[in-house]
Amino acid sequence: MRHFRIPRNYYGYFFIAPFIIAFLIFGLYPVYNTIYLSFTDATLMTAKVNFIGLKNFERLFADNFFVTAVKNTWLIWILNFIPQLGIAMLISFWFTDLRLKIKGVGVWRALFFLPNLLMPAAVASLFFSLFSYFGPANQILVRLGFLPAAIEYLQNETITRGLVVFIQWWMWFGQTIIILMAGMTSIPVTLYEAAMVDGASAIQMFRRITLPLLKPIMVYIFVTSLIGGMQMFDIPYLLTDGRGSPSSSILTNNILMYMKFSSSKGHIGAASSVGVLIFIMTCVCSLAIFYLLRDKDK
Amino acid sequence: MTRYKFNTYVMRFFVYLLLVLILLVSIAPIWILVVNATRSTVEIQQGVGFLPSTHLIENYNILVSKGINLVRGFSNSLILSVSMTLVTVYFSLLTAYGIVVYDFPGKKLFYNMILVLVMIPMQLSIIGFYQYMSKLGLTDSYAALILPCIASAGSVFFAKQYLESVLIHELIDAARIDGCSELGIFHRVMLPIASPGAFTMGIFAFVASWNNFFNPFILISSMEKYTLPMLVQTLRGDVYRTEYGSIYLGLAITIVPIIIIYALFSRYIVNGIAMGAMKE
Numbered sequence: 001m002r003h004f005r006i007p008r009n010y011y012g013y014f015f016i017a018p019f020i021i022a023f024l025i026f027g028l029y030p031v032y033n034t035i036y037l038s039f040t041d042a043t044l045m046t047a048k049v050n051f052i053g054l055k056n057f058e059r060l061f062a063d064n065f066f067v068t069a070v071k072n073t074w075l076i077w078i079l080n081f082i083p084q085l086g087i088a089m090l091i092s093f094w095f096t097d098l099r100l101k102i103k104g105v106g107v108w109r110a111l112f113f114l115p116n117l118l119m120p121a122a123v124a125s126l127f128f129s130l131f132s133y134f135g136p137a138n139q140i141l142v143r144l145g146f147l148p149a150a151i152e153y154l155q156n157e158t159i160t161r162g163l164v165v166f167i168q169w170w171m172w173f174g175q176t177i178i179i180l181m182a183g184m185t186s187i188p189v190t191l192y193e194a195a196m197v198d199g200a201s202a203i204q205m206f207r208r209i210t211l212p213l214l215k216p217i218m219v220y221i222f223v224t225s226l227i228g229g230m231q232m233f234d235i236p237y238l239l240t241d242g243r244g245s246p247s248s249s250i251l252t253n254n255i256l257m258y259m260k261f262s263s264s265k266g267h268i269g270a271a272s273s274v275g276v277l278i279f280i281m282t283c284v285c286s287l288a289i290f291y292l293l294r295d296k297d298k
Numbered sequence: 299m300t301r302y303k304f305n306t307y308v309m310r311f312f313v314y315l316l317l318v319l320i321l322l323v324s325i326a327p328i329w330i331l332v333v334n335a336t337r338s339t340v341e342i343q344q345g346v347g348f349l350p351s352t353h354l355i356e357n358y359n360i361l362v363s364k365g366i367n368l369v370r371g372f373s374n375s376l377i378l379s380v381s382m383t384l385v386t387v388y389f390s391l392l393t394a395y396g397i398v399v400y401d402f403p404g405k406k407l408f409y410n411m412i413l414v415l416v417m418i419p420m421q422l423s424i425i426g427f428y429q430y431m432s433k434l435g436l437t438d439s440y441a442a443l444i445l446p447c448i449a450s451a452g453s454v455f456f457a458k459q460y461l462e463s464v465l466i467h468e469l470i471d472a473a474r475i476d477g478c479s480e481l482g483i484f485h486r487v488m489l490p491i492a493s494p495g496a497f498t499m500g501i502f503a504f505v506a507s508w509n510n511f512f513n514p515f516i517l518i519s520s521m522e523k524y525t526l527p528m529l530v531q532t533l534r535g536d537v538y539r540t541e542y543g544s545i546y547l548g549l550a551i552t553i554v555p556i557i558i559i560y561a562l563f564s565r566y567i568v569n570g571i572a573m574g575a576m577k578e
Contacts, residue, residue: 008400009400009401009402010400010402011396011400011402011480012396012397012399012400012401012402012405013396013402014396014480014481015392015393015395015396015400015484016392016393016396016397016408018389018392018393018448018449019389019392019393019448019449019454020449021448022389022445022446022448022449023415023449025445026427026445026446026448026449027415027423027446027449029426029430030423030424030426030427030430031418031422031423031426032426033425033426033427033429033430034422034423034424034425034426034427035422035426036426037425037426037429042429044429044432087320091317091320094313094317099306100306100309100310100313101310102310102313102314102317106568108317108321109568110560110564110568111321111324111325112320112321112324113564113567113568113571114324114325114328114557114560115324115328117505117509117556117557117560117567118328118509118553118556118557119508119509119511119526119527119530119552119553119556120509120511120527121509121511121526121527121528121530121531121552122527122530122533122549122552122553123327125530125531125533125534125549126327126331126546126549127327128534129534129542129545129546129549130327130330132534134343136330136334136342136346139345139346140346143345170323170324170327174324175571178568178571178572179571179572179575181572182571182572182573182575182576183575183576186576217575217576220575221575223417227417227419230419230421231419231420231421233511233512234511234512234527238511238530238531253421254421254512257421257425258516261425261428261516268425268428268429271425272425272426274421275421275422275423275424275425276422278419278421278422279418279419279421279422282419283417286417
């Protein structure tokens, strides 16, 4: 019997075949479909689909809700990201500082990371209950005298936004700590020792050794946080009424997309255009970050 | 005591103080959740307590009588998450194995493509995906959620890093000499060696799919198929729903399984995150 000998290395194709097939069916085609839909006026109700070019996009830019959604998403992400990075950096620094010798770093880290694993849907519902009119937040603050009377937290725009920012921070700073520490511990100790011999202070060592060597990790954190932040849905959706109340203060990109999708006619054409715009925005910003933070010396 | 030592002690004191404060802020919501799940509605309305009470069973009965079928939501989530995890881990390892062990034309291109894929935000695909699934008649089915897991770029990326550091090519050659088929080598040589990493990947995949709200929310429409995050929407204590105790219990039930998994496997999870970030 004659066997056709496949060169050994070509077996790789068999192994990656399921991925490629599944990707083409479930990954690539939907993306193509979304982009295609964004140029149409398709709805879930009608079978007839018209190609309307850039109309969806024009309407979006003129739409107040869209501008609000983008503004909110960015605002909430920035307000969450800066303290998150700052505090995580500070804590990571302390945890890896040889002088301070903090005990139980593993335990602290594990505890700080715990909120990351919680179901965002449940967390949003939890905070809704905690900050409802008869909830624990009012109970504590009024009885301890910090507040004269109970207030409706979730009807105040600033407080609601602040809650979303806090929840996002709470859920992600632990992960940032883990990643930062992984980066910090991979910096050779000898660099710090040499610097100490040369008389460098702690702050100098941080600025000249730690930060530059952490740059790749920081880019990673920056970009993944940005991509995640632009997709924020669960928390703002479930904290209030799913429309970004109060007065659209926590209306985010994805909520807008969902609203168009789930509206009575199911405007998937418009929803797709939201998705495409968010993608372009995310892409441009990610590339900008890569470019700005690239290694300038070769 | 030298000046240096004193400064260090003072620093340590402040550091520990701050850590404890952050920890309290971090844990407080979870703590209140668990405690309130055991208190009766009356107790909750009277004030905040930090110690558990004894009304757990009572709250559970109220919860069940409200018609929120948490048990079915729980089992739905379990079935879905386990399936998605198995599919993700198996096929990601399969694909990563193909990249690591074989040197075929177009390999680099393929791998770079995967890196790019990781960056595609889901907004670009979800609407098109939904319409496509509705044309295929696959909406409101778990298949639409499970099958795409075969092509999970992020997991392939992680698996490739991991396999590169763990595979011993001589072992594979030895298996070939002994007459094992390529696929057989994958199953009998690679899988056992890679099980810690596979386990880590599995935990991440499980947690991600357990907590995932958006995708099932878009795709699933019949109540019997609702996953836990979707049911959680109904569990919100406000002026209109006043069985606070049972609400907190319902929320706790959705969160506690993950906390238990985490308590058991935190080492894997924490190491996995570090590994995923350090690719240089």
